[in-house]
Every structure is written in C-alpha cells, then in structure tokens.
Amino acid sequence: MARIGERADARANRARILDAARQLLAERGIEWEMRELAERADVGMGTLYRNFATKDDLFAAIAGELLAEAVGVIDAALAEPDAAMGVERLLEGLFAMAEKGGAAVEALHRSAIAVIPEQFESMSRRIDLVFQRAVDAGVIRGGLDVALLTDCMKGLFSFYQVLRELHGPEVASRMAREVLLNGILAPDARARPAPGPHARPMATR
Amino acid sequence: MARIGERADARANRARILDAARQLLAERGIEWEMRELAERADVGMGTLYRNFATKDDLFAAIAGELLAEAVGVIDAALAEPDAAMGVERLLEGLFAMAEKGGAAVEALHRSAIAVIPEQFESMSRRIDLVFQRAVDAGVIRGGLDVALLTDCMKGLFSFYQVLRELHGPEVASRMAREVLLNGILAPDARARPAPGPHARPMATR
Amino acid sequence: MARIGERADARANRARILDAARQLLAERGIEWEMRELAERADVGMGTLYRNFATKDDLFAAIAGELLAEAVGVIDAALAEPDAAMGVERLLEGLFAMAEKGGAAVEALHRSAIAVIPEQFESMSRRIDLVFQRAVDAGVIRGGLDVALLTDCMKGLFSFYQVLRELHGPEVASRMAREVLLNGILAPDARARPAPGPHARPMATR
Amino acid sequence: MARIGERADARANRARILDAARQLLAERGIEWEMRELAERADVGMGTLYRNFATKDDLFAAIAGELLAEAVGVIDAALAEPDAAMGVERLLEGLFAMAEKGGAAVEALHRSAIAVIPEQFESMSRRIDLVFQRAVDAGVIRGGLDVALLTDCMKGLFSFYQVLRELHGPEVASRMAREVLLNGILAPDARARPAPGPHARPMATR
DNA sequence: TATGAATGAGTATTCATTCAT
DNA sequence: GATGAATGAATACTCATTCAT
Numbered sequence: 001m002a003r004i005g006e007r008a009d010a011r012a013n014r015a016r017i018l019d020a021a022r023q024l025l026a027e028r029g030i031e032w033e034m035r036e037l038a039e040r041a042d043v044g045m046g047t048l049y050r051n052f053a054t055k056d057d058l059f060a061a062i063a064g065e066l067l068a069e070a071v072g073v074i075d076a077a078l079a080e081p082d083a084a085m086g087v088e089r090l091l092e093g094l095f096a097m098a099e100k101g102g103a104a105v106e107a108l109h110r111s112a113i114a115v116i117p118e119q120f121e122s123m124s125r126r127i128d129l130v131f132q133r134a135v136d137a138g139v140i141r142g143g144l145d146v147a148l149l150t151d152c153m154k155g156l157f158s159f160y161q162v163l164r165e166l167h168g169p170e171v172a173s174r175m176a177r178e179v180l181l182n183g184i185l186a187p188d189a190r191a192r193p194a195p196g197p198h199a200r201p202m203a204t205r
Numbered sequence: 206m207a208r209i210g211e212r213a214d215a216r217a218n219r220a221r222i223l224d225a226a227r228q229l230l231a232e233r234g235i236e237w238e239m240r241e242l243a244e245r246a247d248v249g250m251g252t253l254y255r256n257f258a259t260k261d262d263l264f265a266a267i268a269g270e271l272l273a274e275a276v277g278v279i280d281a282a283l284a285e286p287d288a289a290m291g292v293e294r295l296l297e298g299l300f301a302m303a304e305k306g307g308a309a310v311e312a313l314h315r316s317a318i319a320v321i322p323e324q325f326e327s328m329s330r331r332i333d334l335v336f337q338r339a340v341d342a343g344v345i346r347g348g349l350d351v352a353l354l355t356d357c358m359k360g361l362f363s364f365y366q367v368l369r370e371l372h373g374p375e376v377a378s379r380m381a382r383e384v385l386l387n388g389i390l391a392p393d394a395r396a397r398p399a400p401g402p403h404a405r406p407m408a409t410r
Numbered sequence: 411m412a413r414i415g416e417r418a419d420a421r422a423n424r425a426r427i428l429d430a431a432r433q434l435l436a437e438r439g440i441e442w443e444m445r446e447l448a449e450r451a452d453v454g455m456g457t458l459y460r461n462f463a464t465k466d467d468l469f470a471a472i473a474g475e476l477l478a479e480a481v482g483v484i485d486a487a488l489a490e491p492d493a494a495m496g497v498e499r500l501l502e503g504l505f506a507m508a509e510k511g512g513a514a515v516e517a518l519h520r521s522a523i524a525v526i527p528e529q530f531e532s533m534s535r536r537i538d539l540v541f542q543r544a545v546d547a548g549v550i551r552g553g554l555d556v557a558l559l560t561d562c563m564k565g566l567f568s569f570y571q572v573l574r575e576l577h578g579p580e581v582a583s584r585m586a587r588e589v590l591l592n593g594i595l596a597p598d599a600r601a602r603p604a605p606g607p608h609a610r611p612m613a614t615r
Numbered sequence: 616m617a618r619i620g621e622r623a624d625a626r627a628n629r630a631r632i633l634d635a636a637r638q639l640l641a642e643r644g645i646e647w648e649m650r651e652l653a654e655r656a657d658v659g660m661g662t663l664y665r666n667f668a669t670k671d672d673l674f675a676a677i678a679g680e681l682l683a684e685a686v687g688v689i690d691a692a693l694a695e696p697d698a699a700m701g702v703e704r705l706l707e708g709l710f711a712m713a714e715k716g717g718a719a720v721e722a723l724h725r726s727a728i729a730v731i732p733e734q735f736e737s738m739s740r741r742i743d744l745v746f747q748r749a750v751d752a753g754v755i756r757g758g759l760d761v762a763l764l765t766d767c768m769k770g771l772f773s774f775y776q777v778l779r780e781l782h783g784p785e786v787a788s789r790m791a792r793e794v795l796l797n798g799i800l801a802p803d804a805r806a807r808p809a810p811g812p813h814a815r816p817m818a819t820r
Numbered sequence: 821t822a823t824g825a826a827t828g829a830g831t832a833t834t835c836a837t838t839c840a841t
Numbered sequence: 842g843a844t845g846a847a848t849g850a851a852t853a854c855t856c857a858t859t860c861a862t
C-alpha cells in the first residue's frame with residue numbers, strides 16, 4: 001500500500017511474483033496453480049501474466065537467474081590461481097547456491113534443461129574450463145575426460161539434493177564435496193591442507 | 206467372450222498392465238494417461254481400475270516389486286563373507302537393477318517414498334546392515350555413521366540416473382561405484398584387487 | 411435413459427451434440443461456450459470433447475455435413491436435362507437448405523471456408539459445372555464468366571440470409587431467386603413457364 | 616507534459632483513436648484487443664476509455680458516422696429529379712462508401728444494428744423514400760413493396776461484400792448494381808441510357 | 821468380469837475495463 | 842487529462858475415475 005511511483009510498484013510486483021514462485025517451487029516443485037501463485041504474490045492473474053506470459057516463461061526467468069549466478073560461481077573458480085583449488089571453489093559455490101535455493105533447485109534444473117537449453121549448455125561448457133585446467137595441471141585421476149567430469153558435477157548436484165532432504169544442507173554439501181574430491185582428484189593432489197573451515201572434519205585421514 | 210480359465214486370464218491381464226506401465230515409466234516417466242496404459246496393455250479402463258484402483262496404487266505395486274528385488278540384492282550383499290566386498294556387491298546389484306529399469310527407476314524411487322514409505326524405510330534399514338558390517342570391519346573411513354552411508358547410497362542412485370542419461374549406463378555405474386568407493390572406503394580397503402570384470406579400467410589410480 | 415446398447419447410446423450422444431450445436435449456431439452464431447453446448451446436449455464436457463476434439467472440429471463436422479448436402483443439391487441440378495432449369499434447381503435446392511438451417515448457415519459458411527477450405531473449394535468447382543452448362547447452352551447473359559457466376563451464387567446466399575432475417579424465408583428465397591435469375595439469365599431464357607409452385611407471384615413480368 | 620491548447624490535443628486523440636479503429640476494423644473485423652487499438656492510436660488505455668467507455672461505444676461512434684454518411688448519400692439520391700436515376704445514385708453512393716470502408720463495413724453494419732438500432736432504423740426509413748418515389752413513378756416491377764425494396768438494398772450490401780472479397784471492389788459493385796437493377800426495375804425503365812461511366816460494359820444486351 | 825463411453829472438477833491463459841499515480 | 846499497470850471473470854480443453862451395458 002505504500003507506493004513510490006508506478007514503476008517502483010510494478011518492479012515490486014514482479015519481485016513478489018518471483019519470490020512467491022521460488023517459495024512454491026521449494027515447497028512443492030512444479031505442482032501448483034498459477035492462481036495460487038497470484039494469490040501468494042498478492043497480484044491478479046493479469047499482472048502475473050503481464051510479467052510472465054507462460055508458466056514456462058516464469059520457470060525460464062528463475063532458472064535463468066540461477067544459471068547466471070552459477071556462471072558467476074564458475075568464473076570465480078576460474079579466477080582461482082590453483083587449479084585444484086578452483087575445482088573446490090566450484091563445488092563450494094554451487095552447493096552454497098543449492099543450499100540457498102533449497103528444493104527449488106531440482107525443479108529449476110529440469111526447467112533450465114527444458115526451457116533454456118542453450119544457456120544451460122553454455123554453462124556446462126564453462127564448467128568444462130574449470131576441469132580442463134585441473135586435468136592440465138595433473139590434479140585429476142587419469143582416465144577421466146573433461147565432459148565426463150562436468151557431467152559428474154551435475155550428477156553430484158542430484159546427490160546433494162537427495163542428501164540435503166535427508167540430512168540437511170550442511171552434511172549434504174560436506175559429503176558431496178568429499179565424495180567428488182576423493183573420487184576424482186589424484187591421490188597426491190588431495191594431500192594438501194584443507195581449503196575451507198568446515199571442509200576437513202569428516203575425512204579423518 | 207467365451208473364456209476358459211478365468212483366473213489365468215485375469216492374472217495375464219494384470220501382468221500385461223504392469224509390463225505396459227513399466228514401459229511407459231521408462232519412456233516418459235510419470236507423464237502419461239491411464240487411457241494410454243489401458244491401450245498398451247490391451248485391456249479396458251474397467252479392467253485396469255479393477256486391478257489398480259488408482260494411478261498411485263499402480264505405482265505402489267511396481268515400486269513394491271522393485272523394492273522386493275532390492276531386498277534380494279541387499280540380502281545377497283549380506284551373504285557375502287567379506288564386509289567390503291559386501292558393499293561392492295550391494296552397489297553392483299543396485300546399479301544392475303537401475304540399468305535394467307532405465308528411467309523408470311527415478312519415477313519409482315519418488316513413488317516408493319510417497320506411496321509405500323514403510324517398505325522404503327524397511328529397505329533402508331536393511332541397507333544399514335550392510336554398512337554396519339563394513340563399519341565394524343573397519344573398512345569405512347572414520348566419521349561416517351551408518352545412516353549417513355545408507356543415504357549416500359540413495360544419493361548415489363540419483364548421481365547414477367543423471368550420468369546414465371548423459372553417458373549411458375556403463376559409464377554411469379562405473380563412475381558411481383568408483384566415486385562412492387573412493388569416497389567412503391578406507392584407503393587400505395581399496396587396495397585390494399578389483400571385484401568385477403568391468404570395474405577397474407577407469408581408475409588408473 | 412432408454413438405451414439399446416452402448417453404441418446406440420454413443421451415437422445418440424453425438425447426434426444430440428450436433429443438434430444442440432446447430433441450434434446454438436442458429437440462435438447465437440459462434441458465440442457460446444462449450445460448457446453450454448454440453449449442458450444443452452445433456453452430456454459431460456468429456457463426452458463432448460471425445461466426439462469433437464476442438465470447437466473448430468465441431469464446426470468442421472457440421473459444415474462438412476452441410477457441404478455434403480450441398481453437393482447433393484448440385485448433383486441434382488446437374489442431372490436436370492435442361493441447363494437453365496438446372497440453374498433454377500440449384501437455387502431452389504440451396505435456398506431450401508438455408509431455410510432449414512436458419513441463421514446457422516451463415517456461421518457455418520464462414521467456418522467451412524476457415525476449417526475445411528478444400529471441401530469448400532471442391533464444392534465451388536462443382537457449382538461451376540452447373541453454370542458452365544448454362545453458359546454453353548447460351549442461357550446466360552454475355553460477359554459473365556463461370557467463376558464469377560459461382561461467386562455470385564455465394565453472394566446471393568448472403569443476400570438471402572439478410573432478407574430471411576428481415577422478411578422470413580419465403581420472401582427471401584423468392585427474392586433471391588428472382589433477382590439472380592433476372593440478373594444473369596438471358597432475356598429469352600426467362601420467358602419459359604415457371605419452374606415451381608411458389609416461384610412466380612412476385613415477378614409480374 | 617507541457618501542452619498548449621488542451622482541447623486541440625484531446626480532439627486529435629479522439630480522431631487518432633477513430634482512425635486506428637477503422638483501420639483495425641478493415642484489417643481484422645472485430646477481432647482485436649483494446650490494448651492494440653490504444654497502441655496504434657498512440658494513446659494510453661485511460662485516454663481510450665475516456666473517449667469511448669466501451670468497445671461497443673466505439674463501434675457505435677464509427678457506425679454512427681457511417682450512417683450519417685449514408686444519409687448524405689440517400690439525400691443526394693432524393694435530390695435527383697428522375698426517380699429511376701435516384702435509385703441508381705443510391706446504389707452508386709452506397710457501394711462507393713463500401714468500397715472506401717472495405718471489410719470494416721460489414722462489421723459496422725452488424726454493430727449499427729446492435730448498438731444504434733434507432734439510427735439504423737431511421738436510415739432505413741429514409742431509403743424507403745427513394746424507393747417510394749420509384750414505385751410512384753412506375754419504374755419498379757410490380758409486386759414489390761417499399762419496405763422489401765429497402766431490405767433488398769441491405770441484402771445487396773452483403774452480396775457486394777462477398778463479391779468484393781472474391782473479385783475486388785470493381786466487379787463487386789458492378790455486379791451488385793447490375794443484379795439489383797435487372798431484378799427490380801421495370802423492363803422499360805432499364806431501356807434508358809447507362810447512367811455512369813463504368814456501369815454498362817458487363818451487361819451486353 | 822470386461823468394456824469403454826461418460827463424467828466434471830480442475831488448469832492455463834485472455835481481455836474488457838478500472839484506477840492509482 | 843493522460844498513463845499503463847492491475848484486475849479477475851470468463852473460456853477452451855484435460856484426464857483420473859466411475860458405471861451402465
């Protein structure tokens with residue numbers, strides 16, 4: 001009810017719609033009605049559809065934002081001078097995103113593949129770069145090509161989702177990182193000191 | 206209209222329905238109509254609903270069978286004298302099931318949790334036993350409790366599904382086993398010879 | 411409520427739907443809801459859509475029947491030995507159809523052009539034959555080609571519709587026939603005796 | 616925001632709305648949204664609705680103008696000293712209007728009947744006068760009363776629309792005039808010389 | 821007991837109209 | 842007066858489930 005000019009209000013509506021959609025996504029995945037979204041966001045159906053012409057468009061918008069955020073994470077990993085550390089930063093960053101997004105992330109992962117496949121593909125190719133560096137630096141076990149590593153990354157996301165549901169985000173991201181790092185890094189690359197505060201405790205030797 | 210051995214016919218109908226449903230599940234997940242199932246199974250809607258009062262009941266039946274099969278796998282793992290080998294047998298068996306069931310497994314995994322939670326829980330507790338033996342035998346890294354290990358097993362299933370979609374079942378199960386074993390088994394437990402034919406090639410240390 | 415086997419019932423439903431649709435079309439043109447049609451036909455939405463997958467499909471079905479009927483009329487006109495009489499038979503028959511169909515005919519005319527254009531075109535080409543015979547027989551004024559005559563026929567249908575609304579079907583078809591015949595037939599072709607019972611009174615030479 | 620001569624601006628807005636509406640009517644009949652009209656007219660929705668409280672009001676306004684123009688045509692016909700020539704002038708004038716308005720005319724004809732029936736009726740009564748003169752002058756075939764002649768005029772409008780769609784405005788108006796004149800004028804009234812430049816060519820003998 | 825036609829509540833989307841700025 | 846964002850009732854179509862034959 002407190003408005004500061006039409007534009008601000010419209011922007012707020014759009015934001016409220018996106019927030020409500022993210023909530024709904026986290027709570028119930030994809031299975032809710034546009035009507036309920038409108039009610040939660042406290043806008044009419046018309047406003048909802050003025051902002052997003054289709055339920056899929058709405059998913060595309062949210063998935064797109066998530067993808068953009070992921071690209072930021074990937075770039076940060078690439079900026080890390082040490083290749084192995086870059087891989088760890090990637091994991092850290094992606095799981096942090098997943099922790100924030102909760103269950104919505106899984107639904108959006110599917111949506112991204114379905115509604116904005118090019119962007120998803122481009123993100124995948126960017127992840128390749130992180131692993132390429134690690135392979136070139138010799139910190140990856142032999143026999144694993146880059147595309148496979150990137151796809152393992154995606155698989156690990158699912159692994160994370162399952163564990164988060166069952167044991168909460170902390171344990172999930174710890175295990176996912178631990179498992180992947182043990183699974184792909186070359187034995188000696190793993191001997192170095194722990195990268196982050198809550199990273200080591202679980203892997204007693 | 207004139208039938209001999211009504212019972213046998215009814216049993217065949219039920220079997221045809223289950224087969225058709227498994228096919229559909231593998232092809233399109235959960236997104237198909239009961240009408241199409243009836244057509245594939247070559248029965249009327251009435252017969253379909255006489256056998257399964259609900260779409261969920263149908264899922265429950267299929268998921269239940271899968272769970273029963275999983276219990277068989279688990280029991281085989283428990284029958285293995287060597288604890289570490291038991292864990293490997295478990296993975297082997299479960300991924301073999303997943304390979305056979307294809308994409309249907311994911312849908313059924315969700316269904317099982319939703320519609321027959323007790324059976325799913327009981328299977329989970331049975332998996333615990335496999336890992337309990339491994340923990341007791343000291344072949345598991347420290348800091349990992351049994352419940353967590355069992356849930357990692359479930360997460361690994363998702364990991365497997367993703368990889369199977371992207372790289373086929375062979376690579377998926379190899380990577381999933383590799384990753385888990387590297388991630389959870391104690392370093393020296395892993396030093397032993399490869400358990401199966403297509404297990405080693407990928408992990409050139 | 412009185413049923414003689416499923417098939418008969420289903421056929422009756424389809425017929426009731428078509429009847430109700432024709433009614434609605436006559437009363438309100440195209441502007442009514444599928445729900446109302448279902449109610450009038452006393453069937454559920456599902457039955458309605460089982461029979462006609464789309465509102466347009468329904469129109470296509472009704473328009474198709476009308477077109478088929480029209481083809482019958484055209485063929486009867488072609489069967490008439492005398493060419494001029496053939497033209498009159500054509501008018502007679504088409505207006506009789508329009509009289510029966512009432513206002514629905516206009517809506518269906520548009521629908522036919524939109525949803526079954528090939529059938530409509532084929533009917534048009536068949537009407538050409540009637541006029542071709544008349545031209546060949548020299549009973550048509552000079553300067554009028556066959557395609558134009560056929561299209562005049564269509565225009566005359568609209569003329570008829572308007573007049574029917576304002577003066578009733580009797581006057582409408584009399585005027586339409588009178589006008590067309592005076593407009594296109596060669597003067598001497600018109601000198602012959604009246605073709606039908608209610609044809610002459612209006613044209614006192 | 617700073618405007619000089621508010622009135623002129625407001626008048627211009629209204630005119631732009633009417634022009635855009637006429638365009639839209641000609642292009643797509645009645646099937647367009649108020650939003651699109653506002654965009655074409657380059658005004659906001661508020662301005663649009665301030666000028667025309669309803670889509671129907673807008674139609675009424677345009678149809679009203681057309682009716683006024685028609686009245687002008689009718690009056691010109693009445694001003695013609697020769698009664699038969701008056702009828703021809705009427706046709707000429709009305710078809711010229713239809714040619715100018717294109718497809719919009721049909722939509723507006725319907726709108727006029729629906730939203731400003733009194734004006735439409737009054738125009739009809741004025742057309743009666745043209746035909747009354749012709750009847751009185753004995754240039755109309757026997758058996759045709761004035762009201763019927765006026766309604767034939769309306770039917771002929773529809774005839775014209777159909778032919779215009781199929782053969783263009785030239786042929787359409789020629790045929791429509793030809794047909795009506797042959798259909799209603801007394802034989803000897805037709806013997807007189809052609810009234811206008813493009814009137815005769817089609818009726819060879 | 822098998823059949824498949826019938827049911828109807830449910831869902832995404834549109835568009836004339838309103839009203840806060 | 843002008844603007845255009847907001848409204849929400851309306852509408853075509855779907856699909857799990859029922860039930861007359």
